[in-house]
Amino acid sequence: MNKLDPRLNAIRSDLADARLGAAAGSARLINGEARVVAAPVLSLHREPRFDARIDTQALLGERVRVFETREGWAWLQLEKDGYVGYAALDDLAQPTAPPTHRVAVPSTFMFPAPDIKAQPVVTVTLNAEVAVLREDERFAHLANGRFIIARHLKPLGDHEADFVAVAEAFRHVPYLWGGKSVLGLDCSGLVQLSLQAAGRIAPRDSDMQENGLGDALPIDDFDGLRRGDLIFWDGHVGIMADGRHLLHANGHFMQVTLEPLADAVERIAKRYGKITAIKRL
Known part of the structure; x- marks a missing residue:
């Protein structure tokens, strides 16, 4: 049996989402309760502490399923992309008027x-x-x-025509690990946020996006690249703004930047290795 990815499955040794059934092993199964994000931006932490690493964020009005509340924290799963983490209980509310x-x-x-x-x-x-x-x-x-x-x-349902144009509006936004708003973005957050605005729900992390988005192109031929192609490295992703320039949130410049793809490839190779995939949506 394949091990369940804890990023996308609410499972711990003691507690698990009832929808996982037998796959949860000996963990106590719970159905969870619906809540809605009441804060402008809700951070999901890896552990129930404010100084714990932020893995992703949810936005105002987003629905979640809460499996446990304890000492001011909620262990929950986001409904849109399935991500699991701990968030401040005070930033959640009971669902009321549905968003329009x-x-x-x-x-x-x-x-x-x-x-x-x-x-x-x-x-x-x-x-x-x-x-x-x-x-x-x-x-x-x-x-x-x-x-x-x-x-x-x-x-809702009125989507943007060009997800790259959405991403370009975030140029110079500061880099933030786990960030998913104009207050701070990471590489995969920029991709997910922009695609969502264009009506496409994308996975959250770059490895998930590499495996789940688009059709593969040759990784050793840049001549045919075009606007909207996604370039992947181990742990990183960027968006082609045209045939030569890459738009990406990155820790080198600590912001969303537009630079020649050739420059990014050379720099990233020195620390993180070569391109692992090129995908066309």
């Missing part, structure tokens, strides 16, 4: 009143989901009593 719209810009403000001079309550980021009750000439009136600039939202 998503944030369609890198970031925008949520106001307490339909007035741009009002002090914003929070900043919300691309792909956050909200429930809109009605719109006027300028503002969307939300079910939670707050307001967002209407042109910054799109109905």
Whole structure:
């Protein structure tokens, strides 16, 4: 029997998602309870501590399934991409009004009143989901009593035509391991976030994306590359902005950068090795 990937399966030695059945072994099975992300950005930690490593993030309005709560922490699984981790319990809420719209810009403000001079309550980021009750000439009136600039939202199901254009809007955003918003991104987070805006749910980590996205191209021929091709290394991924330039969130520059692919290949090879795959969506 293949070992279950704990990143994508809620399983511990003592507790497991009931949907795993016999695959969970001797762990106690639990169905879990539905919750929704109530914070602008929710960090999923590897352990129930704020100083523990962040593996990924979830955004406002995203649904999760909670399997355990203890001492202010929730052990949960994200519904969109299946990622498992620990998050602050206070950043979750009971599901209420279902979302109708998503944030369609890198970031925008949520106001307490339909007035741009009002002090914003929070900043919300691309792909956050909200429930809109009605719109006027300028503002969307939300079910939670707050307001967002209407042109910054799109109905769920209204997707972007070019995921690369979405990714390009995040150029110069700081690099953050596990990050998935304009506040900070890692390489696979940039790919996942951009594809989601274009209507495609992608796996979270670069190894999952390498195995699950697109059709393989030769890794020793760069002449035929085009916009939107994904370039993979061991633990890293970037997006071709055109036939020669790579857009990627990286720890070398500590931000999302656009650079010649040849430069990135030469630099990355010295520390992490050669390209492992090129995929075309």
